[in-house]
Amino acid sequence: MSTLIMIDQAPYGTWSGREALDMAFSLAAFDQAASLLFTGAGVNWLKKGQEAGGIGQKSVDKNLAAAPIFGIEAILADRAACRTYGLDENSLIGGVTQVDADAALLAAYDHTAFAG
Amino acid sequence: MAETASESFTLVITGAPYSSQAPQTALGFAQAAVDAGHRIDRVFLYGDGVHLASALSAPPSDETHWPEAWSQFLTEHSIPGVACIASALRRGLVNETEQKRYELPASNLRAPFEIAGLGEWVEGRIKSTRTLYFHAGD
Numbered sequence: 349m350s351t352l353i354m355i356d357q358a359p360y361g362t363w364s365g366r367e368a369l370d371m372a373f374s375l376a377a378f379d380q381a382a383s384l385l386f387t388g389a390g391v392n393w394l395k396k397g398q399e400a401g402g403i404g405q406k407s408v409d410k411n412l413a414a415a416p417i418f419g420i421e422a423i424l425a426d427r428a429a430c431r432t433y434g435l436d437e438n439s440l441i442g443g444v445t446q447v448d449a450d451a452a453l454l455a456a457y458d459h460t461a462f463a464g
Numbered sequence: 465m466a467e468t469a470s471e472s473f474t475l476v477i478t479g480a481p482y483s484s485q486a487p488q489t490a491l492g493f494a495q496a497a498v499d500a501g502h503r504i505d506r507v508f509l510y511g512d513g514v515h516l517a518s519a520l521s522a523p524p525s526d527e528t529h530w531p532e533a534w535s536q537f538l539t540e541h542s543i544p545g546v547a548c549i550a551s552a553l554r555r556g557l558v559n560e561t562e563q564k565r566y567e568l569p570a571s572n573l574r575a576p577f578e579i580a581g582l583g584e585w586v587e588g589r590i591k592s593t594r595t596l597y598f599h600a601g602d
Contacts (some may be wrong), residue, residue, distance in 0.1 A: 361553075364478070367478075367551065370582060371510075372583075373581060374582035374583065374586055375586055378583060378586045380480040380586060461476075463510065463511060464510075
């Protein structure tokens with residue numbers, strides 16, 4: 349049973365993305381296949397060089413760096429959303445695969461879920 | 465109505481009562497599912513959804529008391545209700561064990577809800593034939 353956890357909200361303004369990440373890590377910790385898909389404003393999670401100390405938060409890209417350790421299978425970013433937010437291979441953190449977030453992609457997973 | 469195969473459900477509620485419709489919609493679904501002969505394996509509260517398990521909600525008497533309505537439904541049908549521990553601790557929802565652990569002045573978890581980890585959600589999605597999410601929708 350493979351699960352795609354989707355994050356479609358920008359980091360820092362809401363906690364739901366962090367809670368979605370915890371869901372993905374939890375699945376992986378229990379040996380359930382899990383991948384992450386960032387869409388819409390959510391692709392800003394994947395921007396290099398975030399400094400969130402000024403707002404009293406930890407940078408989300410540091411949380412994400414634990415994904416391979418937990419056994420998350422893939423970190424996917426919607427190509428169109430990356431273009432919208434001016435993100436390319438040079439401004440994205442490592443380990444991200446750009447994809448078209450369409451019906452064919454979702455059909456490759458048994459389950460999809462958002463945190464909120 | 466056509467006969468349908470019996471399903472078992474894990475319900476995940478991430479929207480808080482009184483700021484979202486999620487707990488109300490989820491309860492409507494759960495009642496209809498049970499009435500139709502399906503089983504609710506467990507209800508998992510995540511994110512802002514943990515506020516549904518507060519014993520201290522006191523809405524005006526002419527409004528539906530959603531935490532109480534959910535508690536009664538869970539008790540009546542012997543359905544486990546679980547609030548995610550990480551979500552709950554961040555939002556000030558604790559049982560007596562966590563009150564002692566963090567030396568807090570009070571506990572406020574409404575029976576029959578319990579506090580446990582995301583593993584309960586993982587197990588629910590494996591066990592149930594379907595897992596449904598009730599979000600705040602904003």
